[in-house]
Every structure is written in structure tokens, then in C-alpha cells.
Amino acid sequence: MKIKNNIILEANGLFHIYESKAEDGNVVALRGINVAIVEGEAVAVVGPSGSGKSTLLKSLGGLMKPSAGNVSLAGKRMTRLTGKELVELRQKTISFIFQDSNLLPHMNALDNVAQPLRHQGITPRVARAKAQKLLDRLGVGDRSRGLPEQLSGGEQQRVAIARALITDPKLILADEPTGALDPITSREVLKLFSDLNKDFDVAFLLVTHNREVASFCDRSLELREGRFIAQHGNDVDISDLSESRELIIDDTGTVTLPPDVLLKVGGPGRFEIPVNEKDKIHLERVENEKIEININKKFILSPICPACFHKYSESATQLCPECGSSRPMVESNN
Ligand SMILES: Nc1ncnc2c1ncn2[C@@H]1O[C@H](COP(=O)(O)OP(=O)(O)OP(=O)(O)O)[C@@H](O)[C@H]1O
Numbered sequence: 318m319k320i321k322n323n324i325i326l327e328a329n330g331l332f333h334i335y336e337s338k339a340e341d342g343n344v345v346a347l348r349g350i351n352v353a354i355v356e357g358e359a360v361a362v363v364g365p366s367g368s369g370k371s372t373l374l375k376s377l378g379g380l381m382k383p384s385a386g387n388v389s390l391a392g393k394r395m396t397r398l399t400g401k402e403l404v405e406l407r408q409k410t411i412s413f414i415f416q417d418s419n420l421l422p423h424m425n426a427l428d429n430v431a432q433p434l435r436h437q438g439i440t441p442r443v444a445r446a447k448a449q450k451l452l453d454r455l456g457v458g459d460r461s462r463g464l465p466e467q468l469s470g471g472e473q474q475r476v477a478i479a480r481a482l483i484t485d486p487k488l489i490l491a492d493e494p495t496g497a498l499d500p501i502t503s504r505e506v507l508k509l510f511s512d513l514n515k516d517f518d519v520a521f522l523l524v525t526h527n528r529e530v531a532s533f534c535d536r537s538l539e540l541r542e543g544r545f546i547a548q549h550g551n552d553v554d555i556s557d558l559s560e561s562r563e564l565i566i567d568d569t570g571t572v573t574l575p576p577d578v579l580l581k582v583g584g585p586g587r588f589e590i591p592v593n594e595k596d597k598i599h600l601e602r603v604e605n606e607k608i609e610i611n612i613n614k615k616f617i618l619s620p621i622c623p624a625c626f627h628k629y630s631e632s633a634t635q636l637c638p639e640c641g642s643s644r645p646m647v648e649s650n651n
């Protein structure tokens with residue numbers, strides 16, 4: 318477990334209520350979130366639509382003020398900073414990547430990427446040179462003079478990622494960063510994130526539905542109805558989970574046990590429900606043979622094309638030479 322003396326972002330007891338005069342009333346989007354992210358750590362937040370992921374990310378990044386609770390960035394409580402101090406600290410420390418790229422429509426790609434450095438008073442020439450380098454690295458260098466509306470969704474997203482990287486942030490908060498990308502570009506962006514994480518110790522908090530993206534992270538936190546209900550991975554800290562040991566069973570009947578509860582019941586395995594009762598489940602272990610769940614499964618390129626069953630053998634190509642389908646990632650067996 319990483320030592321928690323270099324926490325970059327920490328939240329305690331976050332609640333958020335969206336107030337509404339409409340008939341359906343107020344929405345409680347966050348219900349007591351605690352989380353700490355240390356320097357260089359990559360954390361995924363996963364959860365169904367409406368579970369509060371974007372609200373959490375915006376609250377953590379100081380883009381909105383939660384109804385209650387504290388967020389500290391680089392050891393400083395955000396609510397205690399003046400507007401100007403908060404903006405400065407944020408500019409130095411964090412960058413955001415949103416699902417829709419949020420580029421300024423009247424500026425070309427190069428100036429969109431250079432803009433955060435211009436805000437810091439860096440000359441246009443120096444800022445543009447760095448911007449061009451990043452665009453080249455992300456494979457959109459030749460589109461640098463294009464306006465956002467002249468770029469494809471995937472190109473816009475790569476420009477937005479370049480813009481997020483130009484300030485050399487310590488932490489990147491990203492909401493479905495690869496949501497608008499095809500699998501190949503998405504993998505390239507992930508590789509870039511992974512390099513930044515390994516080589517420059519950049520921390521990531523990524524909201525994602527994508528298993529490949531989550532598997533790049535050190536741990537993943539599962540959000541349901543505004544609470545963290547489970548955590549998966551290497552570096553699990555139970556104190557990040559909500560205090561109440563509550564389970565939510567979704568419409569499909571799926572339950573996720575918090576890791577400490579799972580440990581208490583003796584770990585994964587097969588369970589029987591001997592009697593059916595309303596509002597209660599009684600589980601009895603039927604076998605002692607435990608099922609190994611490997612949370613650290615590695616993903617590899619699929620050896621066989623799922624569409625036409627072409628065998629890739631040693632090739633590392635990402636497109637099927639026979640039918641042109643993109644090659645998926647699958648869990649490795651070793
Ligand atoms: N501005 C708002 N006003 C009122 N309610 C809101 C507002 N923004 C979000 N909500 C509600 O708060 C809850 C959490 O929303 P949030 O956008 O954080 O979910 P999410 O997990 O990001 O979902 P998705 O995966 O669909 O992006 C939802 O019930 C949503 O309807």
C-alpha cells in the first residue's frame with residue numbers, strides 16, 4: 318500500500334443535493350463520500366448512469382461547491398481559499414478532460430491547446446511550440462490549424478487531452494475521456510496516460526464505463542446512488558468506503574459486497590439461499606472450494622478475430638486483415 322503522506326486530493330463527508338422546485342423534488346447526488354488520492358496514483362470511478370460520478374468529479378476539482386463536506390487540494394482546503402487563490406492552485410495542479418471536449422469554438426486546435434499556458438503569462442511563441450509538440454504526439458499535429466467544428470469527435474477529444482497535458486498537471490480528472498474515441502485511438506490515449514503516470518508520476522481520477530480504462534488504474538471505486546459501495550484493486554483502503562455497510566441490489570438483482578463484508582463471510586465462493594423471504598437474504602456457503610478472483614487480470618490483444626475468426630498469430634495489428642474489424646482486448650489467462 319502506498320504511504321499516505323503525499324495526498325494530493327482528499328475529500329471528507331461530501332454531500333450534494335441538487336435543489337429543484339419540480340414535482341420530483343430534490344436529488345441527493347452524493348451521500349457522504351470520503352476519498353484520498355496520493356501522488357502518482359491512478360483511480361477509476363465506475364458506476365451506473367446517474368450514480369453521481371460527474372457531480373463527484375466536479376466537486377473534487379472545485380468546479381462546483383458540494384452542499385456539505387470538505388475537499389483539500391495539495392493540502393489546502395478549497396473552501397478556505399479566495400476565488401483567485403483557488404483558480405491559481407487549480408491551474409498549477411489539476412487538469413480536466415470531459416467527455417465532450419469543451420474546446421473554444423472560435424480558436425483553432427493549436428490555440429485551444431496553448432491557451433492554458435497563455436493564461437499563465439507564457440509568450441505565444443513558446444506556448445504554441447509546446448502545443449504543437451503535444452498535438453504531434455497525440456497524432457493530430459496536422460490538424461492544428463483546424464477549428465473545433467472542422468475536426469472529428471475523436472480529433473477534438475485528442476486536442477482536449479493535449480490541452481489538459483500542457484500545464485504538466487499533477488492530477489488529471491477525466492470524465493469518460495475515451496468515450497468518444499474508437500477502440501484504437503482509445504488505446505493510444507490510454508498508453509499515453511499510462512506513460513505519464515509511470516514516467517512523470519501524474520495522478521489520475523478517471524470516470525469510466527470501459528473495463529480497459531479501469532484496468533489501467535491501481536484501484537477502482539464503485540459508486541452507487543451517491544456512495545462508494547465497493548473498491549477493487551491492489552491498493553484498497555477501506556476507510557474510503559461509506560461508513561454504513563449498506564448493500565444496494567439493482568434491478569437485475571446484482572449485489573456487490575463491500576470488500577470488508579466479503580472478507581467477513583469468508584471470501585468468494587458458492588452460496589445457497591435455503592429459504593426465500595421478503596426483505597431478507599440468508600446465504601449459506603455450499604462449498605469450501607473458493608473461487609479465485611484475480612483483480613489484477615491483464616488485458617491482451619485478442620488472438621482471434623471475433624467477427625471472422627481470423628487467427629492473428631504473432632501479429633500485433635489492431636485491425637483484422639481479413640474483415641477490417643477492430644481487434645478487441647481480452648483478459649489474459651496467465
Ligand atoms: N444540474 C442538475 N440539476 C438537478 N439534478 C442534477 C443535475 N445534475 C445532475 N443531477 C442529478 O444528480 C444525479 C447524479 O448525476 P451525475 O451527472 O453526477 O451522474 P453520472 O454518474 O455522472 O451519470 P452519467 O453516467 O449518466 O454521466 C442524477 O440523478 C442526476 O439526474
Ligand SMILES: [Mg+2]
Pocket residue numbers: 370371372492
Ligand atoms: Mg456523468
